Amino acid sequence: MLGPSGRPGVFMTRDGDARPSPDSVDCCVVGAGPVGLAFALEAAEAGQSVLVLEAGSEASGRKVAPGRPDSADIILNPDRHAPTAQVVRQGLGGTSALWGGRCVAFEPIDFVQREYVPHSGWPITINDVRPWEAAAADYLDCGEAQFHSDVDQPSGSRDFSMAHLERWSRQPKLQGRLGSRVMNHPRITVLFQAVVVDIDFGTGGEVRHLVIQGGGRTQTIRATNYVLAMGGLETTRLLLKVQRSHPTWFGGVGGPLGRYYMGHAKGRVADVVFSAPGRAEQFDFYRDADGTYVRRRITLSETAQQREKMLNTSFHIDNPPFYQVEHRNATLSLVYLGLAIAPIGRLLLAEGIRLRHIGTGPRRIGAHIVNFLRSPLTAASDVIDVIRHRYLSVVRKPGFVLRNEARRYALRYHAEQIPNPDSRLSLDRGSRLSIDYRYTEQDIESVLRCHQLLDDWLRSAGIGYLDYFAASEDEVRDAIWEQANDGFHSIGTTRMSAEPSDGVVDADLQVHGSSNLYVASSSVFRTAGEANPTFLATCLAVRLAHHLARKNAPSRVGTAPNASEC
Incomplete structure (x- = not known):
């Protein structure tokens, strides 16, 4: 790999030491956020040599790499999408510096084809994910991969469950614990100030090398396999730039790349008033046997979702x-x-x-x-x-959560969006993203109906009731629309699919039409579920690490734990 002068390019490591980039590695992963770091460590533990490219100019991520578009991105409706400076962070640990640490598992219904959810249905099932949950939980530092409790369900309707758990990272800024493990691993090299500006493809679709800039140099990086783990926005930006030179790639111009952009509908339109003073304790944070904080969520059952044709939704109490x-x-x-x-x-x-x-x-x-x-x-x-x-x-x-004598608490919802091809990312004439992030009437109506069902359930079970802030159903609907805003959960823009016309990557996260380019990001999700995306994205990255280890050196790595189908 030669710099512009024909001499080996040199980049800076975390400790400030000049280190020549390696001639070739088994895996090159672009991005050092939670997903990229988890992939790198799992691949290295499986016997692969790994190069991590990070655009940030230091391990803390406080400095921005040269050429980064940042706030120049165009958000067509700022009321719907957060500024990109609030949702993207470079450096070791990536967006974990901005992350609260919530880890939530997807459910079986999230992967299946639902006739009332357009463009749903994954080419994998929950059984392809579950074997990798324990490793993902370790990397994200959220304790055991246990996401259901044995809490007693109230008698009567089963439309809602109190048994689903969200787990929280012990220390969500992963630079210290996970970043240190990656930096100190003998089979991993981390290069900072390494901004990928182009991908060079051979005639058969294989990646021949990456072109990177940083530290005043331009050079090429060669590896057996390449994994893009830059987060949903930055991964999509890079592929859209590549598509300009290869207009038939990734489903073609106007195809799936950049489309189906999803996050979640979230907010608060009612308080929950409990019938008994101690009821709030069931929904507060507590520490489980391994000392990790967990919290129960009230979730809409799969049966109710299918009967009412509603999107997956959860609730939790708050101040x-x-x-x-x-x-x-x-x-x-x-x-x-x-x-x-x-x-x-x-x-x-x-x-x-x-x-x-x-x-x-x-x-x-x-x-x-x-x-x-x-x-x-x-x-x-x-x-x-x-x-x-x-x-x-x-x-x-x-x-x-502070207790109060009125037994009144804020009720926050976190709801799935439908995959909408008109909600999308595109590029302007330069490298700026144009972000056209949209909600639909179906998203809003599902949230409204779910509140109505929850109120019925709370009353029939003797748990309590909802007290809405608005006087009429139309005003509640307006409030849900007003609060519809995301951008922190970048989902769907490089979606997984069985056919190239319907997505960007296949069931193994391999880019359609390429033999050695992969994407590890929440952008590969086909549907958003009600869960925060980081945990599932990390599970898929761990699964990918084992897939590539078997592909590169079948004798080095065993089968998935407790799963023959992975």
Whole structure:
């Protein structure tokens, strides 16, 4: 691999040492976020030599690589999609620096063809994923891969379950634990300031080399196999650039590449009022046997989804919004005041999460100070306890829910979107993404109907009831539309498919038409489910590592644990 002068290119490692890039490796993975790091470590443990290319200019990811488009991307409807600067992070650990650490498993229904969900149906099933969940849980540091509890279900309707669990990474910023494991592995080399600017294909579709820039140099990288794990936006950006030179690739111009862009519908349109004071404890964070924080979700059953033709949806309880002074809670107002001071708030939370908690204004600082003065000692004690468990503990507590005598709690929903080909990413004349992210009436109506079913279920089971903020059904629907915003979960733009006309990668994440190019990202998902995408994307990356190890050296690696079909 020669630089522009004909001499070997040299890039900087994390420790600042100059290191020549290797001549050839088994696997080259582009991206050092959670998915890329998990793939690299699993592939290396399976006997492969691995080169990790990271565009960030240092291990912390605080510096941006030269040529990065950043905020120049065009968001056609800013009310629907977060700024890209809030959802993309370069450097070792990638977007885990912005991530809350929530790990949720997909369910069997998420993979099947549903006649009421257009463009659904994966070429794999849940059985192709389950064998790799334990490894993914280890890499994401969320304890055991146990996502169902033995909680007793209330008698009566089975439309909802209280048994599904979300698990939380002990320390969600993965640079320290997972990043260190990758950096110190003898079969892995990590190169920073390595921005992939082109992919060179042979006549048969195989990748001959990657062209990278960084540190003032241009050079080529050769490997047996190449894995793009740059996150949904950046992976799609690169493939769209390549498609300009190869207009028939990836399903052709106007084909599936960049389309079916999904995230989730999420927000709050009602409070839940419990019938008994202790009921909220069932839905609060608790630590399981291995010390990991978990929380129960109220989820819509598969039977109810199919009967009502509804999208997968989950609920969890929360505090009232910090910015609403009407809660009159001294602790919540003190937290709000801290987050509203931008330098302090950004130390405590990722910017997107901080902005959601402080709202859009007016700030009403004086009213929050009055709330705080109602019970300053209690508020100070609560905040100290939160800081101790959330920021100073080895196992990070994801959040806190304050008990109240009214037994009233915010109810937050997290709902699936349908795959919509008109929701898409495209390129302008340069390398800027044009983001046309859309919700549909079906997305919104499903959320509305799910609340109605949940209220019926809560009442019939004697658990409680919903208290809506709006007086009419139309106003609730309007509120769901108003809160429809994502961009943090980049799903669907390089979707998996059995046929090249319907997607970008096959069931093994191999790009259709290429013998050695793969994508490991939530962008390969065909449907979004109700779950956050990081855990499944990591499972698929681990599965891919074993697939490539068998492909490259069948004698080195065994079969999938507890699964003959993987």
